[in-house]
Amino acid sequence: MSQPDAAAALGASHWDLVEWTGKTAPGGKRLRLDFDPANHRFSSSTMCNRVMGGYQAEGSSLKMGAGRGTMASTMMACPEPAMTMERAYVDALSAVTGFSLSGDRLILNSANGVTLTYQAAYKPAASAPRKFIYVSAETRPCTGVAPMTCLQIREKETDRWQLHYGPIGDFEPEPGIEYRLRIIEEKVDNPPADASSIRWTLDQVIEQRVVSPAR
Incomplete structure:
Protein backbone atom coordinates (compact mmCIF):
# COMPACT_ATOMS: atom_id res chain seq x y z
CA MET A 1 0.00 0.00 0.00
CA SER A 2 1.45 3.39 -0.98
CA GLN A 3 1.99 6.07 1.65
CA PRO A 4 -0.96 8.26 0.46
CA ASP A 5 -3.23 5.19 0.48
CA ALA A 6 -1.98 4.15 3.93
CA ALA A 7 -2.48 7.65 5.33
CA ALA A 8 -6.03 7.73 3.96
CA ALA A 9 -6.74 4.26 5.38
CA LEU A 10 -5.59 5.33 8.86
CA GLY A 11 -8.10 8.16 8.83
CA ALA A 12 -10.97 6.30 7.15
CA SER A 13 -12.06 4.27 10.20
CA HIS A 14 -12.27 4.37 13.95
CA TRP A 15 -9.91 1.76 15.42
CA ASP A 16 -10.96 -0.27 18.48
CA LEU A 17 -8.29 -2.13 20.46
CA VAL A 18 -8.83 -5.91 20.38
CA GLU A 19 -5.39 -7.39 21.15
CA TRP A 20 -2.40 -6.20 23.18
CA THR A 21 0.79 -8.25 23.49
CA GLY A 22 1.38 -9.22 27.11
CA LYS A 23 -1.82 -7.55 28.28
CA THR A 24 -5.52 -8.27 28.21
CA ALA A 25 -7.50 -5.71 26.25
CA PRO A 26 -9.95 -4.34 28.82
CA GLY A 27 -13.28 -6.14 28.61
CA GLY A 28 -16.30 -3.87 28.39
CA LYS A 29 -14.16 -0.77 27.89
CA ARG A 30 -13.55 0.33 24.32
CA LEU A 31 -10.17 1.92 23.71
CA ARG A 32 -10.73 3.74 20.42
CA LEU A 33 -7.96 5.28 18.35
CA ASP A 34 -8.53 7.92 15.65
CA PHE A 35 -6.23 9.54 13.10
CA ASP A 36 -6.70 12.91 11.38
CA PRO A 37 -4.39 12.72 8.32
CA ALA A 38 -5.18 16.27 7.21
CA ASN A 39 -3.72 17.70 10.42
CA HIS A 40 -1.37 14.82 11.32
CA ARG A 41 -3.09 14.43 14.69
CA PHE A 42 -4.32 11.39 16.60
CA SER A 43 -6.47 10.87 19.67
CA SER A 44 -7.37 7.82 21.71
CA SER A 45 -9.56 6.99 24.65
CA THR A 46 -7.49 5.36 27.38
CA MET A 47 -9.41 4.05 30.41
CA CYS A 48 -10.75 7.20 32.07
CA ASN A 49 -9.15 9.86 29.88
CA ARG A 50 -8.15 10.75 26.33
CA VAL A 51 -4.65 11.15 24.96
CA MET A 52 -3.86 13.15 21.84
CA GLY A 53 -0.94 14.52 19.89
CA GLY A 54 0.75 14.69 16.52
CA TYR A 55 1.94 11.71 14.54
CA GLN A 56 4.30 11.07 11.64
CA ALA A 57 3.75 8.20 9.18
CA GLU A 58 6.22 7.45 6.43
CA GLY A 59 6.14 4.15 4.57
CA SER A 60 5.46 1.60 7.31
CA SER A 61 7.03 3.70 10.08
CA LEU A 62 4.86 5.54 12.58
CA LYS A 63 5.72 7.82 15.48
CA MET A 64 3.00 8.81 17.93
CA GLY A 65 3.43 12.08 19.80
CA ALA A 66 5.45 13.52 16.94
CA GLY A 67 5.74 17.19 16.10
CA ARG A 68 6.09 18.73 19.52
CA GLY A 69 7.41 15.43 20.82
CA ASP A 91 3.42 4.13 27.27
CA ALA A 92 2.70 1.54 24.55
CA LEU A 93 1.48 4.24 22.16
CA SER A 94 4.58 6.32 22.90
CA ALA A 95 6.80 3.35 21.94
CA VAL A 96 5.16 2.68 18.56
CA THR A 97 7.64 2.62 15.66
CA GLY A 98 5.61 1.15 12.79
CA PHE A 99 2.25 -0.04 11.54
CA SER A 100 0.65 -2.43 9.09
CA LEU A 101 -2.86 -2.75 7.68
CA SER A 102 -4.42 -6.12 6.93
CA GLY A 103 -8.07 -6.19 5.92
CA ASP A 104 -10.00 -4.55 8.74
CA ARG A 105 -7.08 -4.76 11.20
CA LEU A 106 -4.48 -2.16 12.12
CA ILE A 107 -1.35 -3.44 13.89
CA LEU A 108 0.95 -1.02 15.69
CA ASN A 109 4.46 -2.33 16.38
CA SER A 110 7.17 -1.15 18.78
CA ALA A 111 10.90 -1.79 19.03
CA ASN A 112 10.43 -3.90 22.18
CA GLY A 113 8.14 -6.35 20.38
CA VAL A 114 4.84 -5.13 21.86
CA THR A 115 1.97 -4.96 19.35
CA LEU A 116 -1.40 -3.26 19.58
CA THR A 117 -4.04 -4.68 17.25
CA TYR A 118 -7.19 -2.72 16.39
CA GLN A 119 -10.42 -3.60 14.60
CA ALA A 120 -11.83 -1.09 12.12
CA ALA A 121 -15.18 0.44 13.06
CA TYR A 122 -17.49 2.58 10.94
CA LYS A 123 -16.54 6.28 10.91
CA PRO A 124 -19.11 8.83 9.73
CA ALA A 125 -18.19 11.50 7.22
CA ALA A 126 -16.74 14.61 8.85
CA SER A 127 -19.19 16.76 6.88
CA ALA A 128 -22.31 14.86 8.04
CA PRO A 129 -24.79 17.03 9.97
CA ARG A 130 -25.16 16.80 13.76
CA LYS A 131 -28.38 17.00 15.76
CA PHE A 132 -29.42 16.72 19.39
CA ILE A 133 -31.89 14.20 20.78
CA TYR A 134 -33.10 12.92 24.14
CA VAL A 135 -33.23 9.19 24.78
CA SER A 136 -35.66 7.86 27.38
CA ALA A 137 -34.53 5.70 30.29
CA GLU A 138 -37.20 3.19 29.25
CA THR A 139 -37.45 1.11 26.09
CA ARG A 140 -40.73 -0.14 24.64
CA PRO A 141 -41.81 -3.27 22.75
CA CYS A 142 -42.30 -2.52 19.06
CA THR A 143 -42.69 -4.35 15.78
CA GLY A 144 -40.54 -3.82 12.72
CA VAL A 145 -39.96 -6.79 10.46
CA ALA A 146 -40.38 -8.81 13.68
CA PRO A 147 -41.15 -8.03 17.33
CA MET A 148 -38.29 -6.08 18.90
CA THR A 149 -37.45 -3.52 21.56
CA CYS A 150 -37.20 0.14 20.61
CA LEU A 151 -35.57 3.18 22.13
CA GLN A 152 -37.79 6.17 22.82
CA ILE A 153 -36.44 9.47 21.55
CA ARG A 154 -37.45 13.12 21.22
CA GLU A 155 -35.75 16.30 20.03
CA LYS A 156 -37.21 18.67 22.66
CA GLU A 157 -38.00 18.05 26.32
CA THR A 158 -41.57 19.19 25.66
CA ASP A 159 -42.09 16.69 22.80
CA ARG A 160 -43.80 13.33 23.27
CA TRP A 161 -41.57 10.28 23.22
CA GLN A 162 -41.43 8.56 19.83
CA LEU A 163 -40.29 5.03 19.06
CA HIS A 164 -36.94 4.75 17.29
CA TYR A 165 -36.80 1.53 15.27
CA GLY A 166 -33.12 1.52 14.31
CA PRO A 167 -29.89 1.40 16.30
CA ILE A 168 -27.73 4.38 17.17
CA GLY A 169 -24.20 3.41 16.23
CA ASP A 170 -21.65 3.39 19.11
CA PHE A 171 -24.40 4.08 21.66
CA GLU A 172 -24.84 1.55 24.45
CA PRO A 173 -27.56 2.80 26.81
CA GLU A 174 -27.74 1.65 30.41
CA PRO A 175 -31.15 0.83 31.95
CA GLY A 176 -32.58 3.60 34.08
CA ILE A 177 -30.46 6.36 32.49
CA GLU A 178 -31.94 9.16 30.40
CA TYR A 179 -29.57 10.75 27.89
CA ARG A 180 -29.15 13.84 25.81
CA LEU A 181 -27.01 12.98 22.78
CA ARG A 182 -25.42 14.73 19.86
CA ILE A 183 -25.75 12.33 16.96
CA ILE A 184 -24.47 12.28 13.40
CA GLU A 185 -27.17 11.77 10.77
CA GLU A 186 -26.31 10.35 7.34
CA LYS A 187 -28.35 9.18 4.38
CA VAL A 188 -27.82 5.54 3.40
CA ASP A 189 -27.59 4.86 -0.31
CA ASN A 190 -29.68 1.89 -1.47
CA PRO A 191 -30.69 0.56 1.98
CA PRO A 192 -32.20 -2.94 2.27
CA ALA A 193 -35.99 -3.05 1.99
CA ASP A 194 -36.37 -3.63 5.74
CA ALA A 195 -33.80 -0.99 6.82
CA SER A 196 -33.91 2.75 7.33
CA SER A 197 -32.53 5.18 4.76
CA ILE A 198 -31.01 7.20 7.64
CA ARG A 199 -28.04 6.11 9.78
CA TRP A 200 -27.51 7.61 13.24
CA THR A 201 -24.14 7.42 14.98
CA LEU A 202 -23.30 8.75 18.43
CA ASP A 203 -21.09 11.84 18.32
CA GLN A 208 -27.17 11.81 31.41
CA ARG A 209 -29.22 11.34 34.56
CA VAL A 210 -30.64 8.50 36.60
CA VAL A 211 -34.43 8.22 36.34
CA SER A 212 -36.39 6.48 39.08
CA PRO A 213 -38.76 3.83 37.73
CA ALA A 214 -42.43 4.82 37.68
CA ARG A 215 -44.50 3.28 40.44
Whole structure:
Protein backbone atom coordinates (compact mmCIF):
# COMPACT_ATOMS: atom_id res chain seq x y z
CA MET A 1 0.00 0.00 0.00
CA SER A 2 1.45 3.39 -0.98
CA GLN A 3 1.99 6.07 1.65
CA PRO A 4 -0.96 8.26 0.46
CA ASP A 5 -3.23 5.19 0.48
CA ALA A 6 -1.98 4.15 3.93
CA ALA A 7 -2.48 7.65 5.33
CA ALA A 8 -6.03 7.73 3.96
CA ALA A 9 -6.74 4.26 5.38
CA LEU A 10 -5.59 5.33 8.86
CA GLY A 11 -8.10 8.16 8.83
CA ALA A 12 -10.97 6.30 7.15
CA SER A 13 -12.06 4.27 10.20
CA HIS A 14 -12.27 4.37 13.95
CA TRP A 15 -9.91 1.76 15.42
CA ASP A 16 -10.96 -0.27 18.48
CA LEU A 17 -8.29 -2.13 20.46
CA VAL A 18 -8.83 -5.91 20.38
CA GLU A 19 -5.39 -7.39 21.15
CA TRP A 20 -2.40 -6.20 23.18
CA THR A 21 0.79 -8.25 23.49
CA GLY A 22 1.38 -9.22 27.11
CA LYS A 23 -1.82 -7.55 28.28
CA THR A 24 -5.52 -8.27 28.21
CA ALA A 25 -7.50 -5.71 26.25
CA PRO A 26 -9.95 -4.34 28.82
CA GLY A 27 -13.28 -6.14 28.61
CA GLY A 28 -16.30 -3.87 28.39
CA LYS A 29 -14.16 -0.77 27.89
CA ARG A 30 -13.55 0.33 24.32
CA LEU A 31 -10.17 1.92 23.71
CA ARG A 32 -10.73 3.74 20.42
CA LEU A 33 -7.96 5.28 18.35
CA ASP A 34 -8.53 7.92 15.65
CA PHE A 35 -6.23 9.54 13.10
CA ASP A 36 -6.70 12.91 11.38
CA PRO A 37 -4.39 12.72 8.32
CA ALA A 38 -5.18 16.27 7.21
CA ASN A 39 -3.72 17.70 10.42
CA HIS A 40 -1.37 14.82 11.32
CA ARG A 41 -3.09 14.43 14.69
CA PHE A 42 -4.32 11.39 16.60
CA SER A 43 -6.47 10.87 19.67
CA SER A 44 -7.37 7.82 21.71
CA SER A 45 -9.56 6.99 24.65
CA THR A 46 -7.49 5.36 27.38
CA MET A 47 -9.41 4.05 30.41
CA CYS A 48 -10.75 7.20 32.07
CA ASN A 49 -9.15 9.86 29.88
CA ARG A 50 -8.15 10.75 26.33
CA VAL A 51 -4.65 11.15 24.96
CA MET A 52 -3.86 13.15 21.84
CA GLY A 53 -0.94 14.52 19.89
CA GLY A 54 0.75 14.69 16.52
CA TYR A 55 1.94 11.71 14.54
CA GLN A 56 4.30 11.07 11.64
CA ALA A 57 3.75 8.20 9.18
CA GLU A 58 6.22 7.45 6.43
CA GLY A 59 6.14 4.15 4.57
CA SER A 60 5.46 1.60 7.31
CA SER A 61 7.03 3.70 10.08
CA LEU A 62 4.86 5.54 12.58
CA LYS A 63 5.72 7.82 15.48
CA MET A 64 3.00 8.81 17.93
CA GLY A 65 3.43 12.08 19.80
CA ALA A 66 5.45 13.52 16.94
CA GLY A 67 5.74 17.19 16.10
CA ARG A 68 6.09 18.73 19.52
CA GLY A 69 7.41 15.43 20.82
CA THR A 70 4.82 15.00 23.54
CA MET A 71 1.30 13.76 24.04
CA ALA A 72 -1.38 15.69 25.89
CA SER A 73 -3.98 14.01 28.07
CA THR A 74 -7.07 14.85 30.06
CA MET A 75 -6.46 14.41 33.78
CA MET A 76 -9.46 12.60 35.26
CA ALA A 77 -8.57 10.19 38.09
CA CYS A 78 -10.01 6.70 38.09
CA PRO A 79 -9.71 3.72 40.45
CA GLU A 80 -7.20 0.91 40.11
CA PRO A 81 -6.50 -1.20 38.17
CA ALA A 82 -7.81 1.12 35.44
CA MET A 83 -5.24 3.83 36.18
CA THR A 84 -2.32 1.41 35.89
CA MET A 85 -3.75 0.02 32.64
CA GLU A 86 -4.15 3.55 31.30
CA ARG A 87 -0.50 4.45 31.98
CA ALA A 88 0.66 1.21 30.34
CA TYR A 89 -1.47 1.91 27.25
CA VAL A 90 -0.14 5.47 26.85
CA ASP A 91 3.42 4.13 27.27
CA ALA A 92 2.70 1.54 24.55
CA LEU A 93 1.48 4.24 22.16
CA SER A 94 4.58 6.32 22.90
CA ALA A 95 6.80 3.35 21.94
CA VAL A 96 5.16 2.68 18.56
CA THR A 97 7.64 2.62 15.66
CA GLY A 98 5.61 1.15 12.79
CA PHE A 99 2.25 -0.04 11.54
CA SER A 100 0.65 -2.43 9.09
CA LEU A 101 -2.86 -2.75 7.68
CA SER A 102 -4.42 -6.12 6.93
CA GLY A 103 -8.07 -6.19 5.92
CA ASP A 104 -10.00 -4.55 8.74
CA ARG A 105 -7.08 -4.76 11.20
CA LEU A 106 -4.48 -2.16 12.12
CA ILE A 107 -1.35 -3.44 13.89
CA LEU A 108 0.95 -1.02 15.69
CA ASN A 109 4.46 -2.33 16.38
CA SER A 110 7.17 -1.15 18.78
CA ALA A 111 10.90 -1.79 19.03
CA ASN A 112 10.43 -3.90 22.18
CA GLY A 113 8.14 -6.35 20.38
CA VAL A 114 4.84 -5.13 21.86
CA THR A 115 1.97 -4.96 19.35
CA LEU A 116 -1.40 -3.26 19.58
CA THR A 117 -4.04 -4.68 17.25
CA TYR A 118 -7.19 -2.72 16.39
CA GLN A 119 -10.42 -3.60 14.60
CA ALA A 120 -11.83 -1.09 12.12
CA ALA A 121 -15.18 0.44 13.06
CA TYR A 122 -17.49 2.58 10.94
CA LYS A 123 -16.54 6.28 10.91
CA PRO A 124 -19.11 8.83 9.73
CA ALA A 125 -18.19 11.50 7.22
CA ALA A 126 -16.74 14.61 8.85
CA SER A 127 -19.19 16.76 6.88
CA ALA A 128 -22.31 14.86 8.04
CA PRO A 129 -24.79 17.03 9.97
CA ARG A 130 -25.16 16.80 13.76
CA LYS A 131 -28.38 17.00 15.76
CA PHE A 132 -29.42 16.72 19.39
CA ILE A 133 -31.89 14.20 20.78
CA TYR A 134 -33.10 12.92 24.14
CA VAL A 135 -33.23 9.19 24.78
CA SER A 136 -35.66 7.86 27.38
CA ALA A 137 -34.53 5.70 30.29
CA GLU A 138 -37.20 3.19 29.25
CA THR A 139 -37.45 1.11 26.09
CA ARG A 140 -40.73 -0.14 24.64
CA PRO A 141 -41.81 -3.27 22.75
CA CYS A 142 -42.30 -2.52 19.06
CA THR A 143 -42.69 -4.35 15.78
CA GLY A 144 -40.54 -3.82 12.72
CA VAL A 145 -39.96 -6.79 10.46
CA ALA A 146 -40.38 -8.81 13.68
CA PRO A 147 -41.15 -8.03 17.33
CA MET A 148 -38.29 -6.08 18.90
CA THR A 149 -37.45 -3.52 21.56
CA CYS A 150 -37.20 0.14 20.61
CA LEU A 151 -35.57 3.18 22.13
CA GLN A 152 -37.79 6.17 22.82
CA ILE A 153 -36.44 9.47 21.55
CA ARG A 154 -37.45 13.12 21.22
CA GLU A 155 -35.75 16.30 20.03
CA LYS A 156 -37.21 18.67 22.66
CA GLU A 157 -38.00 18.05 26.32
CA THR A 158 -41.57 19.19 25.66
CA ASP A 159 -42.09 16.69 22.80
CA ARG A 160 -43.80 13.33 23.27
CA TRP A 161 -41.57 10.28 23.22
CA GLN A 162 -41.43 8.56 19.83
CA LEU A 163 -40.29 5.03 19.06
CA HIS A 164 -36.94 4.75 17.29
CA TYR A 165 -36.80 1.53 15.27
CA GLY A 166 -33.12 1.52 14.31
CA PRO A 167 -29.89 1.40 16.30
CA ILE A 168 -27.73 4.38 17.17
CA GLY A 169 -24.20 3.41 16.23
CA ASP A 170 -21.65 3.39 19.11
CA PHE A 171 -24.40 4.08 21.66
CA GLU A 172 -24.84 1.55 24.45
CA PRO A 173 -27.56 2.80 26.81
CA GLU A 174 -27.74 1.65 30.41
CA PRO A 175 -31.15 0.83 31.95
CA GLY A 176 -32.58 3.60 34.08
CA ILE A 177 -30.46 6.36 32.49
CA GLU A 178 -31.94 9.16 30.40
CA TYR A 179 -29.57 10.75 27.89
CA ARG A 180 -29.15 13.84 25.81
CA LEU A 181 -27.01 12.98 22.78
CA ARG A 182 -25.42 14.73 19.86
CA ILE A 183 -25.75 12.33 16.96
CA ILE A 184 -24.47 12.28 13.40
CA GLU A 185 -27.17 11.77 10.77
CA GLU A 186 -26.31 10.35 7.34
CA LYS A 187 -28.35 9.18 4.38
CA VAL A 188 -27.82 5.54 3.40
CA ASP A 189 -27.59 4.86 -0.31
CA ASN A 190 -29.68 1.89 -1.47
CA PRO A 191 -30.69 0.56 1.98
CA PRO A 192 -32.20 -2.94 2.27
CA ALA A 193 -35.99 -3.05 1.99
CA ASP A 194 -36.37 -3.63 5.74
CA ALA A 195 -33.80 -0.99 6.82
CA SER A 196 -33.91 2.75 7.33
CA SER A 197 -32.53 5.18 4.76
CA ILE A 198 -31.01 7.20 7.64
CA ARG A 199 -28.04 6.11 9.78
CA TRP A 200 -27.51 7.61 13.24
CA THR A 201 -24.14 7.42 14.98
CA LEU A 202 -23.30 8.75 18.43
CA ASP A 203 -21.09 11.84 18.32
CA GLN A 204 -21.15 12.83 22.01
CA VAL A 205 -23.08 12.16 25.22
CA ILE A 206 -24.05 15.68 26.30
CA GLU A 207 -25.65 14.75 29.61
CA GLN A 208 -27.17 11.81 31.41
CA ARG A 209 -29.22 11.34 34.56
CA VAL A 210 -30.64 8.50 36.60
CA VAL A 211 -34.43 8.22 36.34
CA SER A 212 -36.39 6.48 39.08
CA PRO A 213 -38.76 3.83 37.73
CA ALA A 214 -42.43 4.82 37.68
CA ARG A 215 -44.50 3.28 40.44
